[in-house]
Amino acid sequence: MIEEVPVIGALSLLTLVQHLNEEEPIPPFSRSGRPNFEDDRPVIGQDLADVRGQEHAKRALEVAAAGGHNLLVSGSPGAGKTLLARCLPGILPSLTPDEALEVTQIYSVAGLLPADEPLVRRRPFRSPHHTVSHAGLVGGGPSPRPGELTLAHRGVLFLDELPEFGTHTLDTVRQPLEDGVVTISRAAGTTTFPARVTLVAAMNPCPCGFAGDPERACTCPDGAIRRYQRRLSGPLLDRIDIHLTVPRVS
Numbered sequence: 001m002i003e004e005v006p007v008i009g010a011l012s013l014l015t016l017v018q019h020l021n022e023e024e025p026i027p028p029f030s031r032s033g034r035p036n037f038e039d040d041r042p043v044i045g046q047d048l049a050d051v052r053g054q055e056h057a058k059r060a061l062e063v064a065a066a067g068g069h070n071l072l073v074s075g076s077p078g079a080g081k082t083l084l085a086r087c088l089p090g091i092l093p094s095l096t097p098d099e100a101l102e103v104t105q106i107y108s109v110a111g112l113l114p115a116d117e118p119l120v121r122r123r124p125f126r127s128p129h130h131t132v133s134h135a136g137l138v139g140g141g142p143s144p145r146p147g148e149l150t151l152a153h154r155g156v157l158f159l160d161e162l163p164e165f166g167t168h169t170l171d172t173v174r175q176p177l178e179d180g181v182v183t184i185s186r187a188a189g190t191t192t193f194p195a196r197v198t199l200v201a202a203m204n205p206c207p208c209g210f211a212g213d214p215e216r217a218c219t220c221p222d223g224a225i226r227r228y229q230r231r232l233s234g235p236l237l238d239r240i241d242i243h244l245t246v247p248r249v250s
Contacts, residue, residue: 124155
C-alpha cells in the first residue's frame with residue numbers, strides 16, 4: 001500500500017535463504033496501478049437520504065462537509081440532532097491514500113486497529129460521552145496516548161450535550177481546533193498528535209430542553225437558562241462557524 005517501500009515476497013524460508021545467498025533472486029513485487037484505498041462495503045449507519053424534513057439542516061451539513069466547517073446544532077429532544085450528526089461522514093469525500101495511511105497509523109499507535117482491517121478506509125466518527133476527561137478527549141497520560149480528538153483525525157468528532165462537558169475539558173479543545181494538532185508536554189519530552197477534525201456539537205436550548213418548543217412549555221427559570229448557555233465560552237463558540245437551530249418534526 002505504501003508505494004515508496006519496495007516489497008519482496010518469499011513463499012517460504014527456503015526461498016528466502018536462496019534469495020539471500022543470491023542463488024535464486026526473488027523479483028520485487030510489481031504493483032499494477034494504485035492500491036485500492038476506497039471501501040466498497042455498504043455503509044453501516046445513518047444515511048442523509050433517509051432523513052425526512054429538516055431541509056435547512058441538511059443544507060447546513062452539506063456546507064459543513066464541503067468547507068470543513070465546525071457545526072453547532074441546537075434543538076429540543078427528539079429533533080434529530082444526533083441522527084443528523086451521524087449522517088455527516090456519509091457525505092464526506094472518501095479518504096485519499098495519504099489520509100488513509102495517516103488514520104491507520106493513529107489507530108495502530110492507539111492499539112485500536114482491527115485485526116481483520118489492516119487499513120482504515122472510512123472516515124472516523126467519534127462520539128465521546130460528556131463525562132470524558134480532558135486527557136481522554138485531547139490525549140495525555142504518563143506515556144502520552146492519542147485522545148478522541150486525534151482518533152477523529154480526518155473525520156468527525158461529535159460532542160453531544162455540549163454544555164454538560166467540563167469547562168476545562170472544552171477549553172483544551174480550542175487550540176487543537178485552530179491548529180489541527182495536539183501538543184502534549186511532559187518532563188520527558190513533547191509529543192504532537194494530528195487532530196484535523198470536523199467538530200459537530202449538539203445542545204439543548206435550556207436544561208429541560210424545551211425552550212422555544214411550540215408543543216411543550218419550558219419549566220426552566222430565566223437564570224437557569226442563562227447559566228446553562230454560559231457554560232460555553234466565547235472563544236470556543238468563535239471556532240464554530242455554523243450555528244444551527246433544528247425544530248422537532250411531526
